[in-house]
Amino acid sequence: DIVMTQSPATLSVSPGERATLSCRASQSVSSNVAWYQQKLGQAPRLLIYNAFTRATGVPARFSGRVSGTEFTLTISSLQSEDFAVYYCQQYHNWCTFGQGTKLEIK
Amino acid sequence: QVQLVQSGGEVKEPGASVKVSCRASGYSFTSHGFHWVRQAPGQGLEWMGWISAYNGNTKSAQNFQGRVTLTIDTSTTTTYMELRSLRSDDTAVYYCARDAANGYNDFWGPGTLVTVSS
Numbered sequence: 001d002i003v004m005t006q007s008p009a010t011l012s013v014s015p016g017e018r019a020t021l022s023c024r025a026s027q028s029v030s031s032n033v034a035w036y037q038q039k040l041g042q043a044p045r046l047l048i049y050n051a052f053t054r055a056t057g058v059p060a061r062f063s064g065r066v067s068g069t070e071f072t073l074t075i076s077s078l079q080s081e082d083f084a085v086y087y088c089q090q091y092h093n094w095c096t097f098g099q100g101t102k103l104e105i106k
Numbered sequence: 107q108v109q110l111v112q113s114g115g116e117v118k119e120p121g122a123s124v125k126v127s128c129r130a131s132g133y134s135f136t137s138h139g140f141h142w143v144r145q146a147p148g149q150g151l152e153w154m155g156w157i158s159a160y161n162g163n164t165k166s167a168q169n170f171q172g173r174v175t176l177t178i179d180t181s182t183t184t185t186y187m188e189l190r191s192l193r194s195d196d197t198a199v200y201y202c203a204r205d206a207a208n209g210y211n212d213f214w215g216p217g218t219l220v221t222v223s224s
Binding site: 001 | 141143151156167201209210213214215
């Protein structure tokens, strides 16, 4: 099975600053990675698919990058509604989720 | 608009089975498959399996093989997830999610809490 490892587990950032979340795949997954945002008590919400394509309605401050098996989600200027848990997912070989990164207010 | 409506919460005893439904609307039902994902309290997302709404083909995660059954009813645009031999560590919110036709999930149901307790 492909393992997706997210780092850090918790990230403390001030509103208005940039946040960078990482996800490493244990083997090649091409660009078959998505990012989801989950707020407490809610279902996950698709943010990014195919490593860097924003889903419909997702603000431009969210961006995805890929370098080999390293995937990055960047939020350029944090808004209050961005503090949540973020998951990466590979769908190159069925599906695996990372363990999540909690983005909290500093 | 796309909507996924799931059945209500369940409380089951260890060893029992549970069947969760997910009714879809707002798009051509057979054009997209479904994934089932669960989330134990305070934990991350765990993929359980996938089913094609076109032909009913399924794929289950290894952790659930032999214990989970995914089905489709095209007449009611509903997909079902049945989990058998429930244990206390099956206590979780169970989500259905639409496959965007490439493996990622573009729409999610609100989740169904299944509690396993004696």
